[in-house]
């Protein structure tokens with residue numbers, strides 16, 4: 001198939017890319033735009049490491065075509081900190097020891113952002129359920145859940161929402 | 164040592180996490196080099212097959228394909244992918260039994276050929292054009308089948324597929340006599356599963372040769388120096404011609420202790436003379452990287468009526484899979500812990516290491532110890548039941564403790580706080596109360612179980628345990644530390660910066676750590692075997708103390724004082740008697756460089772540290788479970804884990820290690836199943852069929868740190884990396900038994916196995 005010109009809006013910047021139509025969003029982000037914060041963990045919707053936000057909703061970049069999100073607002077982990085200020089979720093992940101190897105972290109943080117944007121005061125149970133698609137092999141999730149609960153607290157109290 | 168610690172023991176933020184939270188952290192697969200090619204691997208659809216013919220001409224002609232690699236293109240030299248065996252004192256533990264590409268192939272999923280091309284799509288398309296004619300050979304997948312006469316032979320040299328026989332070196336007494344004198348003898352055979360480490364980052368490698376024939380290898384290897392040596396052996400390249408760089412690792416758990424994607428990647432880079440990147444897919448990570456060793460362990464324990472253990476014997480069949488890798492030393496470690504946790508006068512241990520046509524086994528967190536504990540700690544519970552003793556009492560009575568020999572008898576246990584761990588854990592889980600009142604009727608039954616364990620800090624005295632650290636102070640009062648600490652996620656870079664900061668009187672955030680580059684770092688044996696905090700930390704303390712001495716000497720000159728009158732803390736040097744009077748470390752460090760008086764001498768310190776001791780950590784795990792007797796499902800309600808840590812350099816990261824190991828242990832216990840079909844094809848090569856725990860599976864957890872600083876560790880620290888995973892599965896097994904009366908002898912303890920055992924019990928069969 002011949003390549004197509006695709007306009008992607010990522011982290012507030014517009015890019016015009018010449019892409020194979022079957023290229024996934026994950027490949028476009030990593031290989032074409034050099035945004036390597038989004039990770040490959042499985043390629044088949046099972047681990048959540050590739051989670052990005054498209055129009056604010058979590059999407060698995062490994063399993064969606066880049067052309068299908070043309071002209072939508074894509075947020076990757078690189079775009080979450082605004083003007084050098086960490087988003088409260090990033091800060092909480094750092095403060096609460098929720099990051100070990102860090103391979104799941106970008107997906108975890110963006111999934112958590114989608115949750116807190118939709119449900120600013122989730123219960124622990126709701127956090128657990130929401131993050132069930134984001135696997136982590138290092139932390140045992142305990143500190144990740146603590147971090148999300150703490151971030152919720154900060155954000156509700158009016159801490160910066162980042163972007 | 165300052166009376167009160169300023170940096171060690173604090174829950175500080177690690178230096179690596181800000182980059183990880185913002186997406187700027189760089190892992191191997193994030194690297195791109197100019198002109199870099201992408202590699203892909205063709206894998207065998209057969210578990211055992213001779214490659215009769217391989218035609219790569221069509222693939223080679225595909226535009227964009229730069230090289231096709233087959234068995235003809237790789238060094239005609241056998242090697243071993245594991246790095247642990249390299250160090251072992253007894254050379255016979257090492258078997259070199261594979262090439263970079265092998266013919267015949269010995270497991271389904273083994274590499275047959277590989278391609279380097281301009282991009283991923285071209286590389287994948289080229290694989291489809293390679294034509295292979297296989298002669299399918301008979302295969303064997305079960306180690307007990309493999310040792311039967313007439314079983315298909317995996318390697319020509321290994322009769323009955325037995326690669327090696329091991330006798331445990333530290334046996335004592337007369338085990339037969341011990342059993343005769345026992346009041347109760349308990350015996351069981353326990354089979355463990357081929358757990359995958361399943362780091363979120365699959366194996367990967369980037370390799371690039373320069374114009375002088377020197378190769379740089381980037382990969383998530385946990386032991387860069389030993390990986391370099393092993394790779395050099397395989398390719399006949401001297402160490403100095405290889406620069407190995409380990410970037411951030413996306414989860415190790417032992418998987419990075421063996422070579423994985425590197426040999427094929429290097430072979431392709433050598434052939435094309437261009438940089439090559441090889442990224443394993445998740446399926447490849449499942450099928451083609453090493454697994455936990457499947458152990459079939461017969462364990463027999465003899466006890467007196469009063470609970471004194473007097474005889475313990477194990478016979479082990481260890482399934483190496485298709486290649487030997489580290490299975491020899493893993494099996495040795497397995498027997499050492501199995502026979503070395505308790506004080507038993509009469510012991511014996513024998514093991515056969517057996518080949519099968521399955522994915523090779525290798526280093527996985529715990530390295531034979533969790534497998535041993537799954538057997539031993541159930542047998543101990545069975546003995547307690549038989550003699551009518553509380554299982555905790557039986558353990559308290561028999562476990563080895565301070566002043567007694569450790570699992571390596573030449574090492575006396577410096578400090579053991581296992582009794583306190585047990586008491587604390589028992590309290591948190593409600594051992595006495597709940598065991599008295601638990602509901603043993605009805606469909607959903609609750610039970611409590613426990614298990615204990617110990618784990619060394621590094622591999623001294625069985626293997627070389629050597630490391631180096633160097634620290635230098637910059638003129639602004641910051642420091643650079645080179646130490647052998649690859650960051651797998653465990654937080655070791657933070658740990659060494661806290662240790663160095665404490666020893667030097669600095670702030671941890673002023674210390675920048677370099678690790679994992681064989682051109683920059685001095686030798687280190689790697690982040691394996693729970694050795695890093697203890698051994699690398701010991702080197703760092705001494706390097707930093709040497710630098711501190713120089714710091715105080717120079718400060719003394721500047722302040723017209725004696726070094727002994729001064730102390731350094733939190734970035735300042737000051738008079739002990741008048742802490743307000745002093746000078747900043749930055750001022751001293753600056754004077755050492757921009758001196759202009761003929762007295763320059765940058766402040767630095769170095770330590771070359773070969774382990775001299777090994778003080779094990781201890782741990783008690785308590786689990787409460789609920790067993791659904793209709794579905795066979797086991798739900799873990801609560802885990803209390805008390806760990807004898809010596810001192811936690813950073814309690815936040817220690818807790819994180821333990822919380823993570825609880826979940827990894829739970830996955831191994833209950834859901835993770837490396838299932839091959841009747842043809843030896845792996846069926847669980849994805850996260851749906853191979854189920855690692857998710858956030859929905861977390862029990863209530865209590866991680867308890869028992870802190871009694873030890874003499875031999877840096878600021879009193881013991882180890883934590885592996886110990887936490889050892890006792891989870893047996894604690895759960897014992898809880899299941901407590902709830903239902905059934906005994907489970909095989910992992911994973913999935914609903915089918917639970918139901919099967921329940922039915923057998925109902926049918927009046929022996930519960931065990």
Ligand code: FES
Pocket residue numbers: 039040041042043044045046047048049050051060061062063
């Ligand atoms: S890489 Fe997309 S879900 Fe795993």
Ligand code: FES
Pocket residue numbers: 098099100101102103104105135136137138139363413414652
């Ligand atoms: S921190 Fe390693 S996978 Fe989550």
